[in-house]
Amino acid sequence: MALLEKYLFVKKSTIPNSGKGLFTKKAIAKGTRIVEYKGKKSAWKDVADEDGKNGYIFYVNRNHVINALPTKNALARYANDARGLVKIKGINNNCDYVTDGLIPYIESKKDIPAGAEIFVDYGKDYWKVIRENIKLWKQEAKDAEKEAKKKKATKSTSKKSKNGHKNGKSLNGKSVAGRKAKTKRAKA
Structure with a gap:
């Protein structure tokens, strides 16, 4: 079979914010x-944490997955899904994934003109996971921002001594934190 x-x-x-795409010359x-x-072949249990x-x-x-991430020259990995996070009027998937035994292929489901981008359906589950991850990433970013603000507030208040004074002196002239407080005495 000639591919x-x-x-x-x-x-x-051609889809904004989608990175690279796969195109045809003819x-x-x-x-x-x-x-x-194409990619590294392994069992699902070996890559499940990466899902x-x-x-x-x-x-x-479950015994056969293909990880194209480490295989930069695997062209099929660059085919985008036209029904992803960003939908553009007039751009639709023109291909499907098909498997022949354990070998997956991209197959055209309509005529594709020369110069066109190849789009393939990733499936609803893929986008469900992506949308869920986006929610998690946004929440993590909010949490990190809150934590940074909390640390900044803690840092500015940590300059105060235990008695609440910025310079470590007490009002009654006694030593604070192991140091004798310096106080000015009025001249008699």
């Missing part, structure tokens, strides 16, 4: 297997 890898290239995606007919999803943090894991079954 079209030599006719594919990577450049900035027209692709509907039903064409375009590119294999939600690594958007390049393709789940075939």
Whole structure:
């Protein structure tokens, strides 16, 4: 089976804030297997902790997943989902993922003109996890900001001594924190 890898290239995606995208140099007919999803093969249990943090894991079954994150030359990893976080009128998915045994491919579901970006459906579960992670990241950022403000407030109040005075002196002239307080005496 001849795949079209030599006719594919990577450049900035047409979807804003989506990073790089996968494009075709030549027209692709509907039903064409375009590119294999390549990467490091392992069992789900070996990458389960990365779920939600690594958007390049393709789940075939629990004993077989493909992690394209460490494989920068795996072209299929650059195909974006047109129905992701940002939807642009007129841009729709033009491909699907299909598997042949344990090998996943991107296959065109409509004719794709030369120069077009290849879009593939990541699935509802993918976007559910991403949206949940965004909520968590926002909450973590808020918590970190609160903690930073709290530390800043604690730092400015820590300059005061235990008796509440900034210079460590007590009002009655006794020593504070192991030092004798300096007081001015009126001349008689």
